[in-house]
Amino acid sequence: MSFLLSLSKFIDALNEKVGSLVSWALLAAVLICTGNAFVRYLLNTSSNAWLEIQWYLFSAIFLLATSYTLKRNEHVRIDVIAGRFSKRTQVWIDIFGFLVFLLPITLIILYYAIPYAWISFQAQEVSSNAGGLIVWPAKFLIPAGFMLLVLQGISELIKRIAFLQGKIDASAFEKHGTTPEEEIEAIKAANKLN
Template identity: 85%
Template sequence: MSFLLSLSRFIDALNEKVGNGVSWALLISVLICTGNALVRYAFHTSSNAWLEIQWYLFSAIFLLATSYTLRRNEHVRIDVIAGRFSKRTQVWIDIFGFLVFLLPMALIILFYAVPYAWLSLQNQEVSSNAGGLIVWPAKILIPAGFLLLTLQGISELIKRIGFLQGKVHASEFEKHAATPEEEIEAIKAANNLN
């Protein structure tokens, strides 16, 4: 079990880095969207490439941040119902959900996404829109995102099993919601660094 817990920590760290990196894609997307709107209204010109890069960035945010969201336990769930059960029962519900829903779905999508992206890469697929971009980088995001989600699902499964065996504390997989006071302190600390 110690090897599996080490593997889980590695996967968690990987998805934390990817999630933090992808957060910059949101800023870039907002800047491109703003710049594109200003140019369109000021100079009455635009390019499909600017619109497509926004779609690519949105795809990157959505596909690559799902594993980060799962890691932080921020995914959609039915806490109103599950919150009434004991922690042990909640963990069993999570294990059932990972084994029956999350992992099979992610693996099926990964199975079909790899050849889909590979074919696009082999053909050096380009957008059919005038002035459009190459398409294969966006299609590669699909298997990359679902690979990360599969890995994070495995990590979460390992942590839940570790909890049932008494080797992992529930704080390892519970939602890390900061209190308003903690958020204010974090903002103050960030301002002091600047």
């Protein structure tokens, strides 16, 4: 189990690094989007390449941040139902979800995404828009994102099993941010100030 926990820590560190890099892609996307809007409305001109760069960046953000989101336990959950159960039962629900839903679906998508991106690369696919960019780098984001998600799913599975064996504390996989109740209280407090 110690090897698996080390593997889990490595995967977690990898996805933390990817999540940090993706945050810079978000900043770049916002700046490019703003620049495109100014150029379009102030200078009455536009560029398909710059519009496609926005699309590439948004694709990268969405596809590469999913594993980071899962690692931080910020993904969509059924907390309204599962929150009523004991921590061990919640962990069993997570294990069931990872084994029955997350890993099979991500592996199926990965199975089809790799040839999809590879064919685009082999053909050196280019956008059909005038002045557009090459397309295959954006298509390679699909298998990259789903590979990271598969790895993070395995990491989360390892952590849940280690918790059930008493090897780690639940804090290793619990949400680190605020709870929905804390967010609601913060909103109420802010509304009282206004």
